[in-house]
Amino acid sequence: MTTIPTLPDAAATPAATFTPPQFGVGARVTLAVMSERYADIILAAIRSTDPTGLTLETGVVSTFVGGAEPDIVRYLTDLIAAAGRSGHHVSATVHFSRGCPGEVICELPGGAGPLHSEIPEVPATGIRAAGEWALYPLDDGGRPGTTPDHMRDIYAAIDYATANGSFVASEHFVTRLEGDLATVIQTAAAGWILVGRSVQHVTSHLTLSINSPSAL
Amino acid sequence: MTTIPTLPDAAATPAATFTPPQFGVGARVTLAVMSERYADIILAAIRSTDPTGLTLETGVVSTFVGGAEPDIVRYLTDLIAAAGRSGHHVSATVHFSRGCPGEVICELPGGAGPLHSEIPEVPATGIRAAGEWALYPLDDGGRPGTTPDHMRDIYAAIDYATANGSFVASEHFVTRLEGDLATVIQTAAAGWILVGRSVQHVTSHLTLSINSPSAL
Numbered sequence: 001m002t003t004i005p006t007l008p009d010a011a012a013t014p015a016a017t018f019t020p021p022q023f024g025v026g027a028r029v030t031l032a033v034m035s036e037r038y039a040d041i042i043l044a045a046i047r048s049t050d051p052t053g054l055t056l057e058t059g060v061v062s063t064f065v066g067g068a069e070p071d072i073v074r075y076l077t078d079l080i081a082a083a084g085r086s087g088h089h090v091s092a093t094v095h096f097s098r099g100c101p102g103e104v105i106c107e108l109p110g111g112a113g114p115l116h117s118e119i120p121e122v123p124a125t126g127i128r129a130a131g132e133w134a135l136y137p138l139d140d141g142g143r144p145g146t147t148p149d150h151m152r153d154i155y156a157a158i159d160y161a162t163a164n165g166s167f168v169a170s171e172h173f174v175t176r177l178e179g180d181l182a183t184v185i186q187t188a189a190a191g192w193i194l195v196g197r198s199v200q201h202v203t204s205h206l207t208l209s210i211n212s213p214s215a216l
Numbered sequence: 217m218t219t220i221p222t223l224p225d226a227a228a229t230p231a232a233t234f235t236p237p238q239f240g241v242g243a244r245v246t247l248a249v250m251s252e253r254y255a256d257i258i259l260a261a262i263r264s265t266d267p268t269g270l271t272l273e274t275g276v277v278s279t280f281v282g283g284a285e286p287d288i289v290r291y292l293t294d295l296i297a298a299a300g301r302s303g304h305h306v307s308a309t310v311h312f313s314r315g316c317p318g319e320v321i322c323e324l325p326g327g328a329g330p331l332h333s334e335i336p337e338v339p340a341t342g343i344r345a346a347g348e349w350a351l352y353p354l355d356d357g358g359r360p361g362t363t364p365d366h367m368r369d370i371y372a373a374i375d376y377a378t379a380n381g382s383f384v385a386s387e388h389f390v391t392r393l394e395g396d397l398a399t400v401i402q403t404a405a406a407g408w409i410l411v412g413r414s415v416q417h418v419t420s421h422l423t424l425s426i427n428s429p430s431a432l
Contacts (some may be wrong), residue, residue: 026388028348030423032248032307039429057388061348061425064388091248093309093423095350097389105367132244132277134311134419139355151321172242172273172280173313173419203350203389205421207246207309209277213255 021055023108023115024101026066027094029076034089045082049075062093070120072096073189077182081125084181084210092208094185096192099201100138106201114200119190122182129181130209132174133188137199153199157191174207184208237271239324239331240317242282243310245292250305261298265291278309286336288312289405293398297341300397300426308424310401312408315417316354322417330416335406338398345397346425348390351407353415369415373407390423397426 020026033041054067054075065072080092098115100106137153158175161167166179166187177184185206192204236242249257270291271282281288292310299306314331316322353369374391377383382395382403393400401422408420 024388028389028423030307030309030425032250034249034254035252036250036304038250038305059348059387059392060346060428060430061392061423062390066388088252089254091246091307091309093246093307095389095421095423100389130276132275134421136352136354136419138352171275172240172282173244173311173316174278176275176277203352205311205350207277207311209246212276214276 018108018112018115020068021066022101023098023112024106025069025072025098025115025117026055026064027072027076027096028062028064029079029095030062030093031080031083032091033083033086034091035086037086038088041083041086041088045079048082049078051075062095069098069117069189069193073120073122073186077122077125077185080129080185080208080210081127081181084125084127084129087211089212090208090210092210094188094206094208096189096204096206097202098192098196099199108200112200114196114198116197117193119193120186122186124180125182127181127210129179129184130168130212131177131184131188132171132207133177133191133204134174135188135191135195135204136202137195138201138203153195156194160190160194161187181208181210234324234328234331236284237282238317239314239328240322241285241288241314241331241333242271242280243288243292243312244278244280245295245311246278246309247296247299248307249299249302250307251302253302254304257299257302257304261295264298265294267291278311285314285333285405285409289336289338289402293338293341293401296345296401296424296426297343297397300341300343300345303427305428306424306426308426310404310422310424312405312420312422313418314408314412315415324416328416330412330414332413333409335409336402338402340396341398343397343426345395345400346384346428347393347400347404348387348423349393349404349407349420350390351404351411351420352418353411354417354419369411372410376406376410377403397424400424
């Protein structure tokens with residue numbers, strides 16, 4: 001049972017009418033497999049993962065995954081789990097963002113307001129993961145009452161991770177999470193979504209380790 | 217020749233008297249080598265890299281590197297270059313932070329002010345790298361005149377990357393950099409340091425790809 005922390009929720013705002021692509025909801029993911037067969041393993045993981053509802057763009061360093069939060073969380077969990085099932089040591093870097101679509105300039109400047117989303121549930125994968133997680137409420141000049149309060153927002157996210165058992169420790173610059181891969185990814189996404197209920201532009205970075213010989 | 221963008225510089229502040237550890241200057245690095253021999257290659261890279269002046273703490277997911285900016289940049293460049301010289305495809309995730317020492321709570325709350333640092337120069341490695349880079353000026357309730365302006369700060373950092381030739385493109389959520397590994401790391405660090413002259417708490421995330429068969 002997970003307690004949902006209390007944060008101001010500005011759902012009844014104009015931003016609530018935006019679609020996820022209009023609001024710039026998405027993630028970037030980089031998957032590393034410590035094997036000479038990494039290309040085959042990553043391609044097989046991609047082929048086995050359902051991209052329904054998502055826009056995928058593969059780049060030199062990472063793959064962009066755009067769409068609604070539940071689809072993003074499901075896709076990332078399935079993709080990284082598939083690579084983890086190879087049995088090799090896998091490292092994955094995930095970068096979530098919402099509230100700032102566009103390239104250099106946000107096409108939704110600060111006044112658009114936050115967008116309410118529900119926290120998605122994801123079935124367990126059976127794969128243990130360790131994660132290091134950072135969460136960033138960003139100030140782009142929002143409306144009064146929707147501006148970030150970094151510590152308030154971080155505490156709410158850590159409360160969530162503590163309630164579901166994935167919180168391990170606070171380290172320099174990051175929170176360490178451990179648990180089923182689905183829980184770790186869902187927890188990072190939950191913090192991002194919770195803070196996004198009161199702050200328009202929120203990003204979150206999660207580095208994951210699976211099958212490490214030195215831990216878990 | 218690199219043009220240094222013009223940003224407000226609050227060097228003459230009390231924060232200018234803090235040491236790098238007191239100010240929480242550091243990075244976390246995760247190194248992934250796509251080979252069954254990854255442990256040997258990473259251990260050899262660590263052994264060949266001079267840690268002088270730095271505090272290193274190796275964790276499950278990443279290694280913390282604390283110290284002054286020039287030492288951090290030199291260490292990360294030498295470490296990742298050593299792994300890259302294995303010839304294997306290498307992925308590295310780097311997370312810079314300054315202005316928020318401590319665990320969950322910044323031990324320097326927002327009023328401490330920014331800390332001026334010089335941009336370090338690093339010799340070329342001869343290794344090509346592609347990077348995806350995000351830069352976050354964070355609002356922890358700073359003094360007037362030292363608060364973040366996300367777009368002003370990002371533009372200054374991109375101006376720097378354009379001037380030294382490493383800027384390739386703006387992608388969703390990130391700036392793509394390419395060039396010698398030293399230049400790519402130095403450019404990300406330069407943006408972090410430049411923004412840090414007017415904003416106390418600044419983080420930056422850089423994902424690097426070396427020896428990728430699909431690019432470079």
